[in-house]
Amino acid sequence: MLYRNDKHGEPLSILGYGCMRFSRKGAGVDIEKTERELMAAYRSGVNYFDTAYIYPGSEAALGEILERNGIRDKVRIATKLPQYLVRNKASLDKYFDEELSRLRTDRIDYYLMHHLTDIAQWERLKTVGVIDWIAGKKASGAIRNIGFSYHGNSDNFLKILADYDWDFCQIQYNYMDETTQAGVAGLKAAAARGIPVVIMEPLRGGKLVNKLPEDAKKLMAGHHRGWSPADWGLRWLWDQPEVTVVLSGMNSIEMVEENVRIASEATAGAFTDDDRAFLRQILGIIRSKEKVGCTGCRYCMPCPKGVDIPGIFASYNTMYTESKVSGWAQYFQAVALAGEPSFASQCIKCGKCEQHCPQSIPIREKLPEAERALLPWYIKPLVKLGRKFLLRKK
Numbered sequence: 523m524l525y526r527n528d529k530h531g532e533p534l535s536i537l538g539y540g541c542m543r544f545s546r547k548g549a550g551v552d553i554e555k556t557e558r559e560l561m562a563a564y565r566s567g568v569n570y571f572d573t574a575y576i577y578p579g580s581e582a583a584l585g586e587i588l589e590r591n592g593i594r595d596k597v598r599i600a601t602k603l604p605q606y607l608v609r610n611k612a613s614l615d616k617y618f619d620e621e622l623s624r625l626r627t628d629r630i631d632y633y634l635m636h637h638l639t640d641i642a643q644w645e646r647l648k649t650v651g652v653i654d655w656i657a658g659k660k661a662s663g664a665i666r667n668i669g670f671s672y673h674g675n676s677d678n679f680l681k682i683l684a685d686y687d688w689d690f691c692q693i694q695y696n697y698m699d700e701t702t703q704a705g706v707a708g709l710k711a712a713a714a715r716g717i718p719v720v721i722m723e724p725l726r727g728g729k730l731v732n733k734l735p736e737d738a739k740k741l742m743a744g745h746h747r748g749w750s751p752a753d754w755g756l757r758w759l760w761d762q763p764e765v766t767v768v769l770s771g772m773n774s775i776e777m778v779e780e781n782v783r784i785a786s787e788a789t790a791g792a793f794t795d796d797d798r799a800f801l802r803q804i805l806g807i808i809r810s811k812e813k814v815g816c817t818g819c820r821y822c823m824p825c826p827k828g829v830d831i832p833g834i835f836a837s838y839n840t841m842y843t844e845s846k847v848s849g850w851a852q853y854f855q856a857v858a859l860a861g862e863p864s865f866a867s868q869c870i871k872c873g874k875c876e877q878h879c880p881q882s883i884p885i886r887e888k889l890p891e892a893e894r895a896l897l898p899w900y901i902k903p904l905v906k907l908g909r910k911f912l913l914r915k916k
């Protein structure tokens with residue numbers, strides 16, 4: 523196992539255990555199977571375990587396994603505040619205390635504001651007193667490092683990053699998302715501030731492994747490196763020194779073994795120009811199934827009317843390269859739940875964006891097409907509800 527340091531010089535295994543997808547048995551977690559997999563990872567050197575308040579049964583299962591095996595003090599627990607449920611300062615304590623009790627511990631090593639998509643959510647937390655609350659928890663040792671997990675666009679990521687003295691952050695990042703969500707711009711900005719970055723969705727929920735197009739799989743199988751699709755996805759991440767921990771939701775012993783093998787070999791700066799060119803070729807195959815040839819470069823931004831052009835096109839493409847549900851999920855996270863409305867319907871067709879698009883995309887024509895797919899009549903009420911509930915906005 524290779525290790526990289528956190529903000530305070532503490533070594534973290536570059537492979538982190540994502541506890542969202544523990545195997546299920548009946549209505550709960552399959553605790554025996556999960557224990558075998560988790561302990562295999564621990565014995566191979568994994569010391570970072572990431573869970574959250576809302577992952578069903580996950581915190582309790584993790585707490586039980588760590589306690590039964592007497593390894594609580596040998597590992598680092600990351601878990602998350604369900605910030606979207608927080609109403610007042612008292613509820614900060616309520617959720618935190620419940621998490622401590624589920625995890626059978628008296629401290630959280632890495633605590634995250636869960637699933638921020640816009641600075642408006644962080645601003646709202648500040649109004650309920652989260653800054654003082656964090657200071658108190660850190661002073662008492664109940665929280666050792668404070669961070670946030672993020673799913674919005676790179677502009678809002680940079681705002682949140684600059685607004686507080688974070689110890690770490692967590693972003694969705696992989697070779698398909700180099701220019702979407704926080705993106706490489708966010709990764710580098712965090713690193714420039716000395717903030718370690720934890721990576722989630724490194725293999726895009728399987729899209730870069732078993733769900734790869736067949737022609738891409740064949741190309742990989744014939745490549746002289748002899749790497750599996752997981753090798754390509756994970757090694758691309760660890761090649762970047764700005765990446766600290768990569769989370770993998772391991773739910774089989776084979777997956778643990780494969781990930782551990784890669785994490786014991788993958789050093790920063792090991793990728794060659796040929797490796798990068800090969801992944802561009804793979805990406806080209808994935809992208810050939812897309813509806814709009816948008817690369818997410820953001821040269822078209824900002825739009826004077828606030829339309830999130832790359833966010834809308836990325837979600838629209840995901841509907842065709844992955845599934846409708848994935849496209850909608852992405853759209854909700856990056857566009858529909860942005861604090862400032864950024865819908866395609868706000869476009870006044872001024873054409874400013876098209877002058878800057880290196881891909882010559884007819885943006886004014888494609889936006890309404892994307893919106894028709896992303897916002898059919900039955901999705902609109904959900905967007906309204908989401909904005910009201912999560913952002914307290916119309």
Ligand code: SF4
Binds near residue numbers: 871875
């Ligand atoms: S054409 Fe529409 S999307 Fe493009 S800059 Fe003008 S208002 Fe924004």
Ligand code: SF4
Binds near residue numbers: 818831835879
């Ligand atoms: S400039 Fe063109 S390719 Fe770049 S993000 Fe905007 S629409 Fe996409």
